[in-house]
Amino acid sequence: MNTAPSFASSTWLVAEREIGSKLRSKTFLISTGILFLITLAGVLWAGFAAQSDTRIPVAVTGETAQIIAPLDSAVDATEVGSAEAARDLVREGEVDAAIIPGGEGGFDFTVVGDDAVPSSLLSALSVSPPVELLQPDGDGDDGLMRYFVSLAFGVVFLMAAATFGSTIAQSVVEEKATRVVELLISAVPTRALLAGKVVGNTVLAMGQIIGLAAVAVVGLTVTGQTELLAGLGAPLVWFAVFFLFGFVLLASLFAAAAAMVSRQEDIGSTTTPLTFLVMAPYFLVIFFNDNPTVMTIMSYVPFSAPVGMPVRVFFGDAQWWEPIVSLVILLITCVAAIWVGAKIYENSILRMGARVRLKEALSA
Structure with missing residues (x-):
């Protein structure tokens, strides 16, 4: 059955x-x-x-290396022996800019570019005022x-x-x-x-x-x-x-x-x-x-x-x-x-x- x-x-x-x-x-x-x-x-x-290197390639000398030391996450530094060598790297297109000793208007360095200087580099070198967050745990x-x-x-x-x-x-x-x-x-x-x-x-x-x-x-x-x-x-x-x-x-x-x-x-x-x-x-x-x-x-x-x-x-x-x-x-x-x-x-x-x-x- x-x-x-x-x-x-x-x-x-x-x-x-x-x-x-x-x-x-x-x-x-x-x-x-x-x-x-x-x-x-x-x-x-x-x-x-996310892994791609988006840092700005910059040439520096021994005298200016310490200037961009705090900007390691934004700048990829190549140290050379002289200011003229830094300029040569800019001319050859190896770097986007160079930071060499000597400057005017209270600055002790100069930013050298070919036909332009990356604005993000200038922003990174600018002095920012202190910031206070009222909601530090925000997004x-x-x-x-x-x-x-x-x-x-x-x-x-x-x-x-x-x-x-x-x-x-x-x-x-x-x-x-x-x-x-x-x-x-x-x-x-x-x-x-x-x-x-x-x-x-x-x-x-x-x-x-x-x-x-x-x-x-x-x-x-x-x-x-x-x-x-x-x-x-x-x-x-x-x-x-x-x-x-x-x-x-x-x-x-x-x-x-x-x-x-x-x-x-x-x-x-x-x-x-x-x-x-x-x-x-x-x-x-x-x-x-x-x-x-x-x-x-x-x-x-x-x-x-x-x-x-x-x-x-x-x-x-x-x-x-x-x-x-x-x-x-x-x-x-x-x-x-x-x-x-x-x-x-x-x-x-x-x-x-x-x-x-x-x-x-x-x-x-």
Whole structure:
């Protein structure tokens, strides 16, 4: 006597079907490969650009070497034996300028250039007044780093969530329109079908996230950015954890929203609000990555926590307990979303024709 498969077995059968169909898709494999290559190229370019020597080549003599000693980070000095030798290096184009002894107007040195002198060199040689910072713990030089790190987390979340969310929605509507779903439901429970779709696409999405993280680690290692790599360790782990549950939440809602329509062209009418939720963290970190209030709120809102909290952890803005509290909020929201999504999916998946209204889907 044959027995019906358990809920877990049915879920895994559907998940295997989702994973297998994607891995057999050349479009999916090619797009994933291109994404990895673009990520690797971006990390390598940023690493080599950071390592490139942007210092100003300058010729100095023994008498003027001490003048630019404090400017080692901005000036690449070549010491020669005489002022005339320094001038020769300028004429030959070996250096951009020369600093030789002797001057006028209270200066004991002269800056020599060919047809011009680098303004950045003159700025570096200028005497600056003392500066007092009222907020010494502000962003300062970390502003650009904060922007790029925030942008990286936002882009990865947006691409993965939007790509696989739309994939789930299209799969649900396709099976519903072709009535394949009726055959599937005759073999497995309705909720197992939904769970399998969510699990399968979550596995694929997490695979991409882990792959992107591995590519980033390789790129940072090759370019010698060990300090940045060490700082990304904990944020990447938190991002993976938050993304896992955040994606399950979104995937459940995408599947439920798609079950309410019967045609591919109607998907947008029910999934657009979810698409806005996916896009919101990306735009928020672009415009408000340096705003502590907005970033703190983002790190506790379930739909934006996968982006907001890892960014705050990376820059040391979050206390040790904050990611845990945020994760608990996300888990509670995830359970609620799965319950609502399952109810909508179960009540809508076999209804053909006009779009099912949300009230009807929840009360059927």
